[in-house]
Amino acid sequence: MEELLELYSVMGVSPAVYQYGEEALKRLESRFSEIDKIAEYNQAKVLAAMQKNHVSAACFAATTGYGYDDMGRDNLERVYADVFHTESALVRPQITCGTHALTVALSANLLPGDELLSPVGLPYDTLQEVIGIRPSPCSLAEYGVSYRQVDLLEDGSFDYEGIRSAINEKTKLITIQRSKGYATRPTFSVTQIGELIAFCKKIKPDVLVMVDNCYGEFVETIEPSDVGADMTVGSLIKNPGGGLAPIGGYIAGTKACIDRCGYRLSAPGLGQEVGANLGLMPALYQGFFLAPTVVAGAEKGAIFAANLYEPLGFPCFPNATENRHDIIQAVELGSEAAMVAFCKGIQAAAPVDSFASPIPGDMPGYDSQVIMAAGAFVQGSSIELSADGPIRPPYAVYFQGGLTWYHAKLGILMSLQKMIDADLIQL
Numbered sequence: 170m171e172e173l174l175e176l177y178s179v180m181g182v183s184p185a186v187y188q189y190g191e192e193a194l195k196r197l198e199s200r201f202s203e204i205d206k207i208a209e210y211n212q213a214k215v216l217a218a219m220q221k222n223h224v225s226a227a228c229f230a231a232t233t234g235y236g237y238d239d240m241g242r243d244n245l246e247r248v249y250a251d252v253f254h255t256e257s258a259l260v261r262p263q264i265t266c267g268t269h270a271l272t273v274a275l276s277a278n279l280l281p282g283d284e285l286l287s288p289v290g291l292p293y294d295t296l297q298e299v300i301g302i303r304p305s306p307c308s309l310a311e312y313g314v315s316y317r318q319v320d321l322l323e324d325g326s327f328d329y330e331g332i333r334s335a336i337n338e339k340t341k342l343i344t345i346q347r348s349k350g351y352a353t354r355p356t357f358s359v360t361q362i363g364e365l366i367a368f369c370k371k372i373k374p375d376v377l378v379m380v381d382n383c384y385g386e387f388v389e390t391i392e393p394s395d396v397g398a399d400m401t402v403g404s405l406i407k408n409p410g411g412g413l414a415p416i417g418g419y420i421a422g423t424k425a426c427i428d429r430c431g432y433r434l435s436a437p438g439l440g441q442e443v444g445a446n447l448g449l450m451p452a453l454y455q456g457f458f459l460a461p462t463v464v465a466g467a468e469k470g471a472i473f474a475a476n477l478y479e480p481l482g483f484p485c486f487p488n489a490t491e492n493r494h495d496i497i498q499a500v501e502l503g504s505e506a507a508m509v510a511f512c513k514g515i516q517a518a519a520p521v522d523s524f525a526s527p528i529p530g531d532m533p534g535y536d537s538q539v540i541m542a543a544g545a546f547v548q549g550s551s552i553e554l555s556a557d558g559p560i561r562p563p564y565a566v567y568f569q570g571g572l573t574w575y576h577a578k579l580g581i582l583m584s585l586q587k588m589i590d591a592d593l594i595q596l
């Protein structure tokens with residue numbers, strides 16, 4: 170299409186880069202149609218939950234103050250519970266981010282003397298301070314919760330023998346991170362997570378399992394809550410917010426666990442009864458409604474990126490042909506300069522702040538400098554097209570999101586163009 174090529178040229182993507190992308194796309198048709206099938210199923214799942222719970226205009230009314238009897242809020246929590254097939258859910262704008270949701274889930278269900286176990290290696294950067302792996306005021310460690318970790322085996326699989334010997338009489342809660350985070354290990358499939366949960370519960374039937382589901386929602390037709398997780402936790406400015414939620418987090422799980430999360434989030438005795446919705450219900454409902462298709466677009470972008478960068482010699486995780494279990498694409502760029510060029514491309518393709526130029530900087534919760542590219546409608550939203558990564562070897566950039574596939578595509582083409590412009594690669 171001449172017009173498109175012309176417009177892309179004006180925007181800074183050369184015909185050669187565009188053609189390189191089109192060649193890759195030809196190989197991806199059947200994979201993209203698989204993704205569309207999963208999105209169709211998940212769309213139906215969300216619709217069925219909304220219909221079952223009689224979502225109506227009355228659910229969108231704003232509440233203020235205490236938010237007693239907030240029917241829109243309570244109903245949204247039933248919709249989430251039905252989609253995740255759980256007894257209960259806590260879905261609140263008062264949960265400020267994914268780290269906060271995970272903190273609530275952990276601190277509500279761990280008491281002094283209990284032990285937390287991660288059988289999948291080191292958790293996500295910000296969780297390290299929550300747990301107290303890196304000392305921090307108000308960490309779980311300060312409150313007398315001990316922590317144990319079993320690393321993955323060299324091939325990325327679970328160290329079942331190590332896990333068996335790590336589970337002891339103090340082990341109260343097991344935390345499993347689905348997505349790779351800022352690591353280059355594989356992301357786990359929901360089925361793999363189910364196998365790990367079954368193994369742990371066979372050794373200790375009453376142990377609680379929490380899954381950090383960040384970036385995983387709606388990538389498959391099942392969620393960790395379908396395979397035995399007591400709590401499934403994530404951020405609304407990632408997948409389940411569908412790009413429309415301006416803030417929030419969710420925890421879906423057993424009534425016993427979620428009740429405690431409610432008390433931890435507000436106050437003992439108050440629990441889920443308080444928490445005004447502040448007029449955010451339309452965005453939270455509509456975002457959840459859009460999430461399955463938004464996630465599908467983001468996943469296509471991730472696959473496209475791997476299929477552009479891997480042939481150029483950059484290791485990609487997951488690789489160009491692997492199945493996906495989250496929307497993250499890690500690309501090992503090998504140098505700070507390449508990370509900067511890549512991020513400049515993502516930024517230049519954005520609808521918001523496209524004129525800005527990302528540079529590495531310090532971030533609360535992270536122990537090395539981080540570069541972030543995002544031109545988002547919601548600040549920090551990483552279901553919107555974004556790329557980030559810590560400035561440390563192997564200089565991997567983590568690419569994710571895109572509210573539409575076409576935007577994700579343009580962002581990746583633009584990143585490639587910036588790499589070429591900086592003389593870092595040749596097509």
Ligand SMILES: *Cc1c(COP(=O)(O)O)cnc(C)c1O
Pocket residue numbers: 266267268269293295346347348349350381383384404
């Ligand atoms: C994003 C993320 C978090 C933390 O979420 P924030 O909203 O950034 O606080 C935790 N775990 C994983 C795996 C994540 O990807």
